[in-house]
Amino acid sequence: MPVARAFRWSNLASLAASAALVLGGCMQTTGSVAVMQPRPDLDSMAYGQPYAAPQPVVVANNGGGAIAALSNSFASTPAPMPVGYAAPMAVRNGTSYHLDAGDKLRVVVYGQEGLTNSYAIDAGGSITMPLIGAVPARGRTTAGLAGEIAARLRNGYIREPSVAVEIEAYRPFFILGEVLAPGQYPYVPNMTVESAVAIAGGFSPRAKRDLVTITHTENGGAMRAVVPLGTPLSPGDTVFVGERWF
Numbered sequence: 001m002p003v004a005r006a007f008r009w010s011n012l013a014s015l016a017a018s019a020a021l022v023l024g025g026c027m028q029t030t031g032s033v034a035v036m037q038p039r040p041d042l043d044s045m046a047y048g049q050p051y052a053a054p055q056p057v058v059v060a061n062n063g064g065g066a067i068a069a070l071s072n073s074f075a076s077t078p079a080p081m082p083v084g085y086a087a088p089m090a091v092r093n094g095t096s097y098h099l100d101a102g103d104k105l106r107v108v109v110y111g112q113e114g115l116t117n118s119y120a121i122d123a124g125g126s127i128t129m130p131l132i133g134a135v136p137a138r139g140r141t142t143a144g145l146a147g148e149i150a151a152r153l154r155n156g157y158i159r160e161p162s163v164a165v166e167i168e169a170y171r172p173f174f175i176l177g178e179v180l181a182p183g184q185y186p187y188v189p190n191m192t193v194e195s196a197v198a199i200a201g202g203f204s205p206r207a208k209r210d211l212v213t214i215t216h217t218e219n220g221g222a223m224r225a226v227v228p229l230g231t232p233l234s235p236g237d238t239v240f241v242g243e244r245w246f
Contacts, residue, residue, distance in 0.1 A: 032052040067171065098218055099137045099145065100236055101125055102171025110162040110189060118168055131157050139218075142183075171233035175200045177241035178207035195231040196239050208244040213238070 036076070101121050107129065109115040112188040119127040125138025127145075132152040137145050146165040153161040173196060180201030188195075196201055203209055214231065215224045215238040233239070 010037040016080075039162060083196065094167065096141060097167070097235075098139050098141060098220070100171060101138065103137075105137070105142070105145075106166050106168045108164045108166075109145075109149070109153070109158075110164075112158065112161075118238075121171075152214075172232055173235060173237045173239065175239040175241070177239075178204040178243050179241050180204055187233070191233040192229065192233050193227065193233060193239060196233055197229070197241065206243050208242045213240040213242065214238070 008011060008198060029211050041127050067144060076077060102124050106118050106122045107116065107127070115130060116131075119126055119129065121137045124134075126133050126134040126136050129149065132149070135145070135152065140148070142165040146163045149165070150161045150163040153163070166186050170189070171190070172184045174184050175196050176182045179197055181204075182200060185196070187226055193214070197203060197212075209229075211226050213224060214233070215222055216234060217223075217236055
């Protein structure tokens with residue numbers, strides 16, 4: 001009888017201790033988290049061999065071979081070019097478009113049949129008209145060129161000339177690289193890089209399809225930028241579609 005009572009008290013004490021531990025864990029609101037580290041004895045019991053942390057792999061570079069060449073190529077690679085997002089260029093009616101070689105113009109001089117004609121801007125950036133000869137057109141707008149033609153005609157040829165200039169055909173654009181049919185194509189207003197790729201037959205299987213490089217030339221200077229496919233194109237631009245690495 002005393003043994004049974006002692007056993008009962010022992011069980012009650014164990015339950016009380018367990019409840020205290022549980023309540024203590026519930027009442028604790030903050031505390032550090034313990035991270036268990038692997039123990040060699042446990043690993044030996046479970047897997048038959050002690051745990052060993054992996055050692056870092058060291059690749060020896062003796063200044064030659066494929067490893068050295070790869071390291072040098074990464075070291076010599078220039079910093080990536082920033083992505084530029086070009087704003088749409090207003091070429092409608094040539095109001096803010098700057099003329100350049102390759103553009104074809106329609107020049108109308110009212111009342112003068114011999115002067116009204118189509119003129120192409122030559123490699124020197126000029127058009128050649130009767131009476132007044134070569135007129136610089138590169139970098140001008142259509143309105144600016146019309147004013148220059150009128151000023152020259154007014155100087156000893158026509159008393160009050162009325163001149164209008166409009167763009168008959170824009171200079172072509174070029175697309176190179178990983179497209180099915182690279183080359184030179186006529187420019188169409190409101191073109192984007194994506195439509196230029198479509199005109200060139202689409203991407204090749206190895207093409208990088210998210211970004212391309214555009215080279216834009218204006219007033220004798222060139223600007224190059226990496227742009228997304230929705231970027232508008234300007235006449236004379238060169239689009240380069242690169243090759244993807246993977």
